[in-house]
Amino acid sequence: MAVFKLYKMVTLTAVLQHFSHTLAVENKKIHQHMSPDELRKVFHVDRHELVPEYEVVMVHAATPYMSYQEDNIGPPSPDAAKDGKAAVADIWSVLSELSRKKDDIEKTRRGPDNVEDIEEVHDRVMKFSAFGKDLELKLKKTSGLFGKGIRMWETLSNSSNVHGIEYRELPQEKEEDIGELYQDEKNQAALLVHSDKDGRLLVEGTIGHDLVVKPVPSSVRHLVTPPDDELFLDANDEDIQNDVTMDTGKKIKDAEKRRRKRRRRRDAGEEYHHHIIYKRAGVSAEDYYSDYAFMEPDSLKKRHRTRRGISKREAPYVIFPEILVIVDYDGYRLHGGDNVQIKRYFVSFWNGVDLRYKLLKGPKIRISIAGIIISRGRDATPYLERNRVGRDAIDSAAALTDMGKYLFRERRLPVYDIAVAVTKLDMCRRQFANDACNRGTAGFAYVGGACVVNKRLEKVNSVAIIEDTGGFSGIIVAAHEVGHLLGAVHDGSPPPSYLGGPGAEKCRWEDGFIMSDLRHTEKGFKWSSCSIASFHHFLNGDTATCLFNSPHEDESLPRVLPGKLLSLDAQCRKDRGTSACFKDDRVCSQLFCFDAGSGYCVAYRPAAEGSPCGDGQYCISGRCVAEHENIIPDYSQNAQSYLRRDDSENLATQPRPIYAYPNSTTQRYEVLLLLNRLLAFQNSRRRRE
Structure with a gap:
């Protein structure tokens, strides 16, 4: 029996060594099996001979909760374990949950008694080895690059359209179809994380000054994925060949324990997927001498x-x-x-x-x-x-x-x-x-x-x-x-x-x-x-x-429209003492006022909400839309009034309301504009948080 076990171990070692060698050779040639479209998508070249130097690597992605399991920092509460299982069912809910504040994450995942053991919380941790280096990226989710969705247009030559060009707005994809953005400032990594139709985690982006990460195309994935994916370990695991030896069997048992541990981690949400990492071409120094x-x-x-x-x-x-x-x-x-x-x-x-x-x-x-x-x-x-x-x-x-x-x-x-x-x-x-x-x-x-x-x-x-x-x-x-x-x-x-x-x-x-x-x-x-x-x-x-303004997004109609109180010229006079350069739909995105000192038209801000931008049209959320008299009240005649405190008991005897401030259109405009700016600031602050 002992001889049979020894034979099995030696045979397994030989098979694994042969398979690893074959796989390493194949990994250097998988581009030869890619179609021209796949070459363009991965390497941005049209021919196989133009493919840059690359390696196929196993990317290990984990979240802070999974890192807890690996590091064994205190037992999670039953509620935390329940939350973890629920979150694993949907990778996007995991990413969303981990973008909360540090204290909330730690109290949910590890309990309040262990918060002091945490140095920093990251939304994602990714590990891999490429070009002789082991890398660990501690990624934080990027916010603010785009809001509720990025609008896209396609343009075509069409002589019947303005300037001979036709613009067609494309339907927006769901946010999860595009993915989520992450950054690691220390390693200068900027990555996009998304999933394919099978739920496989895909990563693409840049690391440092010359590395590009791309997923392995599905058509050649079988060339790099062995039947037993236990061959591929993360950076903290020992090499598989060290697990299979001719010792007393203790290491065999230890290896099986490690394999079970890795299976548990995958079940808990850790992911291991093949990706291509290649070195991009640089830009020569001469390219910067005459670029402005x-x-x-x-x-x-x-x-x-x-x-x-x-x-x-x-x-x-x-x-x-x-x-x-x-x-x-x-x-x-x-x-x-x-x-x-x-x-x-x-x-x-x-x-x-x-x-x-x-x-x-x-x-x-x-x-x-x-x-x-x-x-x-x-x-x-x-x-x-x-x-x-x-x-x-x-x-x-x-x-x-x-x-x-x-x-x-x-x-x-x-x-x-x-x-x-x-x-x-x-x-x-x-x-x-x-x-x-x-x-x-x-x-x-x-x-x-x-x-x-x-x-x-x-x-x-x-x-x-x-x-x-x-x-x-x-x-x-x-x-x-x-x-x-x-x-x-x-x-x-x-x-x-x-x-x-x-x-x-x-x-x-x-x-x-x-x-x-x-x-x-x-x-x-x-x-x-x-x-x-x-x-x-x-x-x-x-x-x-x-x-200076926050990124534009489609918002509901504000209740107060200060642009109804001052004309475009009046708004420019308040800013620069001059007049408005344009009085059309352009003012909704940028109010250009003439600058006497430079001779330029300078944009200081968009025109105030409700400003006129054409015949029967007004500005709202950066767009020029048709005016509706039932939606846009004329506040110049119906400004809110405030009574003085010492006269509050004699309401019935008052012939007219007494204003706490002079009934000045300009001053009411300033108050309303301030309120709108405060509201915009609060909205932008909530988006950043």
């Missing part, structure tokens, strides 16, 4: 402002730049023409950009996606198409100018603060001396362009174009270009004269922060002190206030 432009001076007004450095208002604690993402036709094809996949990709993409801005503290900057526009033909982005250079490049400066002019005229877009066009095409900068278009530009934007519209030139300056070839190669580029729009110049450079401020001459380009040379070092994820000072200067200036 200064805004055109207005010849009608003196451009230099002697008091530009003095802030006239203070930025709020948190600002939310709302990004309108425009995907060109080549980007549409790059992602296989799959709208859900495109949404997942760009949600993950901007989650990575947001992670870079999480490092800023005063004020905090939280990226928000205003909408995604997908181009179903090259003519759907005419500002890119008419500036093509050869077959695969665009003149970046000319395209940016045309993009700003197109967006000035386009009225069918959602509310946004910054518009970013994403293209797969190579970007170049034309040198007029020899008419050559020198490549080496990965993005292009105006310095300090956020919120600015040049009415004389009929051009929006809050625009950027970035290059992204898939695999999230454009994340740092996007963070860099948005940084330009928010007033940052390259490290080592002075500020433009129209912007003023500290500039960045005290910081060296060679140090390799985000606004300088691209370095694969820790500094490459951070902002220099000069960039931080430039952000502070710009955001506390008088042109950045369109960034």
Whole structure:
């Protein structure tokens, strides 16, 4: 019997060793079994020979409750165990529950007596090994990147429509179909977690400066999944070959105990799934040398402002730049023409950009996606198409100018603060001396362009174009270009004269922060002190206030509409002592007031709710809608009255109410506007919590 057992153990060891070797070889070749669509979805390439270096790894995902079981920190209460089983039935309810406050989680999961044993609570913990390194990600759920849902449009060339382009809004997917966003600031990981139709956990996103995570396609999953998934262990388990030995049998029993433990953990909600991790291509340092432009001076007004450095208002604690993402036709094809996949990709993409801005503290900057526009033909982005250079490049400066002019005229877009066009095409900068278009530009934007519209030139300056070839190669580029729009110049450079401020001459380009040379070092994820000072200067200036409002969402009709009390010109006079530049549907998203000092039309905020935006129309929640007299009362004639306390006993003898404040339309407007702002602040605060 002993000899038979020994034979079985030796045979099992040999089989496992052979299987592990075969599996390791097969893992390096699974891309050869992928279809062209799968290659584009995973690696963003069209041919097998273009696939980058990759590894197939087992990702182990757990929640804090499962970590309790592994660490054995005190027994859970019966109620906690019951809650855990119920939550496991639905992975999304687990994620939702774990996003509660730390105290609530710990009291539910471990009881109040063990809270002091916890250093930090995370929504997700993921472990895996790749390229010779063991990684443990402690992930926190990202909030604020999108609200109740991201609206998407597809655009087509259609000569019968305005500007020859047709916009079609796409139906919104359920939130669970897209997934949930997580970040690990320490490891610079930005991930999207979702499930397939079988409930299998899928993870995609970026880790550090060069790693990309993607799920293994279902069609090749059988090539990497052995019949006995106990072969694959998490980072804390011993190798399977150490479990099967020719010892006395004690290790065999220990191995069986560990296997039972792993089965229990899977039953409790821990998940082990194969994923592909590959190294993405970097962006060359030369791509950052000519990636910005200064805004055109207005010849009608003196451009230099002697008091530009003095802030006239203070930025709020948190600002939310709302990004309108425009995907060109080549980007549409790059992602296989799959709208859900495109949404997942760009949600993950901007989650990575947001992670870079999480490092800023005063004020905090939280990226928000205003909408995604997908181009179903090259003519759907005419500002890119008419500036093509050869077959695969665009003149970046000319395209940016045309993009700003197109967006000035386009009225069918959602509310946004910054518009970013994403293209797969190579970007170049034309040198007029020899008419050559020198490549080496990965993005292009105006310095300090956020919120600015040049009415004389009929051009929006809050625009950027970035290059992204898939695999999230454009994340740092996007963070860099948005940084330009928010007033940052390259490290080592002075500020433009129209912007003023500290500039960045005290910081060296060679140090390799985000606004300088691209370095694969820790500094490459951070902002220099000069960039931080430039952000502070710009955001506390008088042109950045369109960034101050919370992200727009569809809300119910407010009961008080202060826009009925003051005209658009009157609102601008209160802000800047000037008049409104536009009096159409644009004011609902941004009220542009003429700035006498710069000659620009500057957006300080949306027009007040109820402001007129056309014939018989008014602004509500950023949209211009038809007015209904039964819904919108005229508060100018029916303001609420308050009686003085000493006259309260003589109500019957009072011929008319006595107001506690003068019956002034302007003052009533201020009170109502303040109430609306307080309500908006409370709503945004609840969303952040």
